[in-house]
Amino acid sequence: MRDEDIKVLEAPKLTAAERLFMPQIIDGMRCTLWHMFNTKIRNNMVTQYPERKRELRVETYRGVHRLNKDADGRVACVACFMCSTACPAHCIHIEAGESPWPDREKYPVKFDIDELRCIYCGMCEEACPVDAIELTPHFELVGRSRQEMIFDKEKLLSVYEETKELKPRKNPAVTDYGLTGGQSKEVARPTAEP
């Protein structure tokens, strides 16, 4: 950094009228009053929520989580713990077990997400190597106790059943080593040349 790189800026001077504030205040009032009496903008802007709903961008909206199923109806998660590591709110709790299926090593015995603690940042979805966890456009979350708001594996899988028409699973599974009747063997074949 040389001296001539430093540029000293003077704060702009207020004119005398500006220092009286009055012209600015009147200008501001003009703007607010225009909005106040403009019913057209207001009616276009506002969605009366329970009766009408906004159109969400289904692909990117971050609502309740779901756990995807693969083509065979099994839970797609391979219990790699990537999501719970990435989660800034530490709200994913996974217990892994040995997989009963030959195409993967582990599967989640237990998979709990505390929906009250979650900040819906979507990091888990970013982190998942098999696109097993996804956020859905479903945002009306109600429950009568905190316990009820901790979603377990069954609940998360049922969310998938509810939302799979609205938002199909993003990518084909890559867990399938071509051993079972999964999808997309091209992508998944482990012996594929690099």
Add this chain to the structure above:
Amino acid sequence: MPDIMNFDPNDKTPTIVDRLIRAPGVIIGVAVLLGVVLAVVLVAVWMLWGDAVRALLGSQLGLSIVIIAVTIGLMFSVIATSILFERKIAAFIQDRKGPNRGGFWGVIQPMADGLKFLLKEEFTPARADRPLFILAPCIAFIAAFIGFAIIPWAGEIHWPWMAEGETVTTQVASLDMGILYIIAVGGFGVYGVVLAGWASNNKYSFFGGMRAAAQMISYEVPMGLVLVVVLLAAGTLRPELIVNQQAETGIWNVFLHPLAFVLLTICAFAEANRTPFDLVEAEQELVGGFHTEYSSMKFAMFFLGEYAHIITGSALIVALFLGGWHVWFLPNVDDTVWWAALIKFAVYWVKIILFIVFYIVIRWTLPRFRFDQLMKLAWKGLIPMGLGLVVATGVLVALGWQRNVPANLIANAIVLGISLWYASRSPSPVTGRQDNLPEIEVRPSATT
């Protein structure tokens, strides 16, 4: 009755309660019904105890008591309405719709708010100064209300059953030093805020209280100066005589002292702690300022006190500058029949309500001042201007021109011109404004 335990949030069929609450007809019907009941009760009282009522209304003390009752009732309803209006207007300005679920157009929202405040947990922080903690909202609330005693609501009344030439006045207290009383009581209001800040045992609250004290000290001065301008020209401290002068000549003081009117309005905003002068609560900096630790009804008392303060301030400004109950084509000072008094009363309240709407629009238009700007505005702007106005008005009074519109306007213009000229010469205040900066030359980074 919906089953609360098995409530389905997606069930949108309106219940019977929903339908009743949302129907405009029901609410208007209930209001009309209440009005009719009130009228019937009044007529019945008149029929049964006519003599006693006539004696009550005919004596100054009795009429004062009646006016206190009516005014407090009106105050609470106007406060409730202005809270609704505040939220509605805020919403409209921000292109929203505001509360519209409690009743049609949200009309029973204030009641719902009140119920909520009543049912909330009353919380006192540990190691707060308990007596002061409870006393503070009471002081804020009461101080905002008692200013009402000297507002001249509707001039004098001559009831048909009174002796010829006898009148009672519709002021609660007709004091010789009426305006001084307002200044004294208005200064008292900040006491509640400072005590609240002190008693909460919370640094943010304390900061809020300190700011309130500093702000109040600064803005009492220009307010006093501006009142001196009006009082000098009027030659009296009695608010009813000031209103009568305006009504007799038909020239409201705002046409005589427009600059003083603007200054007093600014001071009234500052005294009521409203934006742009709400540094006392300043959510972004001080959590909630002096009321951070307050909850439930104690907080509600601050809230009501703030609105009561607005109404009192508006009533004072209306009396001093906007002709009180006077409108050019309506009954004038000489009319002391009772229905003229009723019309005057209504006109007064209409003016107050219009002024409240002005308050609300300003609140949602202007951002908050920085503290140094606040101080600068008072000490370098309002006080010199107020002093100039006092001098100018003094000269006019000496010349006997105090109700001469052109002379007053010229005096105002001179004061304003001198202020402008001086402001243009004084060093420019530092601002955060970043437009019309000189173009910055972007060079490749100097790596050599």
